Amino acid sequence: MRSVSLRRLIIVPFFALALITGITMYFVATTTMSNIANKVGLQYIHEVESRVQERIRSFMAPLLRIVEVNQQAFLARPNELNDLSKAAIRFHEQGMPYRQMTFISVATSDGRYLTSVQTPVENRSHHLATNFVHKPLTMEGFNYDPTVGIGSKRQQDAEFTYDPRVRPFYQSAVGSKTPVWGKIERYYGYEALGATLSAAIYDNNDTLLAVTATSVALNELDNYLKSLEIVDDGYLFLVEQNGDMIATSTDTELFSTQNGKPKRVNLLEHQNGLFRLASEYLKDGAYRLSLDGRDYLYHVHPVSFEYGETWLLGVLIPSAYHENLLSDYNRSSILITLGLFIFISLLGALIAWYIGKPIQLLSAATSKKRLENIQALPESISKVKEINALNQGLKEMADDLSDVMHNLEAKVAERTLLLQGENENLLETSVKDELTNIYNRRGLKQDFIRVVGVDGEQKHNVTLVLCDIDHFKVFNDKYGHGEGDKVLIKVAESLNLYSRTGIDIVARYGGEEFVLVFSNMSLDHVLERLNGIRQELKNTELAGKERITMSFGVAHHESSDSIQIEDLINKADEKLYQAKNGGRNQIVS
Numbered sequence: 001m002r003s004v005s006l007r008r009l010i011i012v013p014f015f016a017l018a019l020i021t022g023i024t025m026y027f028v029a030t031t032t033m034s035n036i037a038n039k040v041g042l043q044y045i046h047e048v049e050s051r052v053q054e055r056i057r058s059f060m061a062p063l064l065r066i067v068e069v070n071q072q073a074f075l076a077r078p079n080e081l082n083d084l085s086k087a088a089i090r091f092h093e094q095g096m097p098y099r100q101m102t103f104i105s106v107a108t109s110d111g112r113y114l115t116s117v118q119t120p121v122e123n124r125s126h127h128l129a130t131n132f133v134h135k136p137l138t139m140e141g142f143n144y145d146p147t148v149g150i151g152s153k154r155q156q157d158a159e160f161t162y163d164p165r166v167r168p169f170y171q172s173a174v175g176s177k178t179p180v181w182g183k184i185e186r187y188y189g190y191e192a193l194g195a196t197l198s199a200a201i202y203d204n205n206d207t208l209l210a211v212t213a214t215s216v217a218l219n220e221l222d223n224y225l226k227s228l229e230i231v232d233d234g235y236l237f238l239v240e241q242n243g244d245m246i247a248t249s250t251d252t253e254l255f256s257t258q259n260g261k262p263k264r265v266n267l268l269e270h271q272n273g274l275f276r277l278a279s280e281y282l283k284d285g286a287y288r289l290s291l292d293g294r295d296y297l298y299h300v301h302p303v304s305f306e307y308g309e310t311w312l313l314g315v316l317i318p319s320a321y322h323e324n325l326l327s328d329y330n331r332s333s334i335l336i337t338l339g340l341f342i343f344i345s346l347l348g349a350l351i352a353w354y355i356g357k358p359i360q361l362l363s364a365a366t367s368k369k370r371l372e373n374i375q376a377l378p379e380s381i382s383k384v385k386e387i388n389a390l391n392q393g394l395k396e397m398a399d400d401l402s403d404v405m406h407n408l409e410a411k412v413a414e415r416t417l418l419l420q421g422e423n424e425n426l427l428e429t430s431v432k433d434e435l436t437n438i439y440n441r442r443g444l445k446q447d448f449i450r451v452v453g454v455d456g457e458q459k460h461n462v463t464l465v466l467c468d469i470d471h472f473k474v475f476n477d478k479y480g481h482g483e484g485d486k487v488l489i490k491v492a493e494s495l496n497l498y499s500r501t502g503i504d505i506v507a508r509y510g511g512e513e514f515v516l517v518f519s520n521m522s523l524d525h526v527l528e529r530l531n532g533i534r535q536e537l538k539n540t541e542l543a544g545k546e547r548i549t550m551s552f553g554v555a556h557h558e559s560s561d562s563i564q565i566e567d568l569i570n571k572a573d574e575k576l577y578q579a580k581n582g583g584r585n586q587i588v589s
Contacts, residue, residue, distance in 0.1 A: 021344065042299065046299075048230060049315060053313065056311075059216075059220065062216070064179075070087075070094075074210060078209055081106070084149075087106055087114060096125075103215040104116045104213075105117075107212075107213075109208050111136070111164065120187045128150055129157070130150065137162060138159055169196050178199070181308065182215075191219075192219040193218045193246065193254060197215075197307070222246075222247035225247045226250075230249070230317070235249055235250060235316040237267070238311055240312070241312060245266065273291055273292075294318060295319035296318055301313045374397075433508040435485055435489065435508075436508050438506045438508055439506065441510065447507075448565045461522075464517050464554075465516040465518070466569060467515075467553070468514075470551055472484065479546075492508065494533050499518070499529070504517060551579035552588065553573060553578070554572060
């Protein structure tokens with residue numbers, strides 16, 4: 001069988017491991033960047049959608065509320081339909097707080113019509129219009145009178161014949177017991193779109209009495225989308241489910257005029273090619289679009305209102321936005337991978353030299369088959385513990401073989417002393433917390449016997465304090481486990497500072513929980529020390545200039561009878577629970 005040198009046996013696996021690790025990290029980083037970038041982009045889009053959707057809902061909320069209020073008012077007081085002056089006062093008061101409210105109206109089954117109205121673009125103030133004051137079915141404008149509702153006639157308003165019963169808002173509501181959405185249309189004579197909600201009013205015999213309706217101008221939503229600052233070359237649009245435009249972040253028109261009649265602009269016919277492409281995907285979800293060699297992340301989100309109306313909110317951002325955010329990270333990953341490859345390779349070569357050289361010395365000494373050559377090896381042949389132990393073992397074996405009878409007893413004594421030291425070290429390690437160098441739970445229980453006496457016969461009073469770092473998990477998640485370990489070490493130092501060395505017990509009970517045991521000390525003195533600990537921690541700045549607090553549960557026991565540590569811990573745990581529920585950063589005794 002062909003032999004292999006030790007150095008090659010070490011270097012080759014290290015090199016192969018470095019190569020495999022580097023290639024794996026590179027491909028993982030490269031293939032996951034796109035997914036991570038998409039998540040970053042979608043997160044940004046969801047934040048924009050949340051803001052826009054909240055604005056739309058708050059904008060439309062008065063429309064829904066006013067229609068419902070008026071429907072219920074007329075149902076409760078149908079006689080009000082005989083004299084609409086009270087309704088005029090209510091309509092005017094309802095419309096005044098809202099700039100977007102254009103019409104609040106009621107049309108009776110006999111054709112009488114009353115509305116509180118303001119223009120959809122100038123938003124100057126509400127006035128009243130009726131078709132029954134001087135001539136039946138003749139629309140006239142009136143000033144608002146807070147006493148009687150319908151005041152003096154507005155001379156600047158034109159008179160015209162108007163029968164509300166043939167209007168779409170009236171006819172769409174007839175036959176439905178719940179409010180009905182009307183079609184979004186352009187206001188006649190104004191550069192604005194309006195949304196209408198109508199509700200029919202029936203008496204107890206299901207006889208139609210009237211229809212009440214409310215309309216809002218949507219131009220403020222269009223202005224709001226235009227005002228939003230989103231990423232460069234990003235777009236927002238709000239459309240109906242058939243693609244008809246409601247609002248957009250671009251400066252394009254929402255409607256056009258064909259053959260003298262207004263016509264809504266549809267996404268499919270939009271002058272922006274990206275919008276036309278987006279019109280093919282009008283279902284809730286995320287999509288990737290490409291136009292003129294440029295990629296976009298596109299998300300459609302439904303905005304639903306009561307009574308069956310749903311609009312669609314579309315957000316388009318260039319993929320380069322979120323991909324560029326992670327490009328630096330991708331380059332860093334490649335550099336880290338390369339550095340890791342070089343480091344592991346060098347580490348393998350160093351370890352091969354570090355291990356191989358002393359083993360070659362051992363091999364040369366043993367190959368000559370003379371005890372003198374082994375005894376002549378230096379005392380410390382390597383800093384590697386196992387190799388040095390092997391060297392020592394060979395030297396000791398040589399010494400034993402050369403003078404067994406003269407040195408046997410001394411060797412046994414030496415070995416015994418060495419084992420005792422190791423046992424003491426193991427014992428100390430088993431009862432100490434590795435991180436904070438204070439007692440662990442095992443050490444706490446062992447040292448508690450010293451405090452209470454043999455067999456639990458208590459000699460003096462004992463106070464056990466169970467304390468817990470407040471919001472430690474939040475700190476750990478925010479700054480990492482390394483900074484969290486520093487907090488644990490700092491707490492252990494503070495607890496040691498306010499305890500008596502060799503008398504009191506300081507232990508880490510688990511996680512961020514610590515235990516203090518004070519013997520032969522009054523409860524007031526204990527509380528004074530605990531407050532000292534709180535002040536010490538309060539004055540200590542940690543990562544991010546954070547300061548930590550602790551909650552304390554105190555169990556005090558006099559020396560009249562024996563006590564078990566489990567009983568004290570249970571009592572202290574109950575007090576700690578009270579401190580936590582009481583707002584933390586407290587001492588409960």
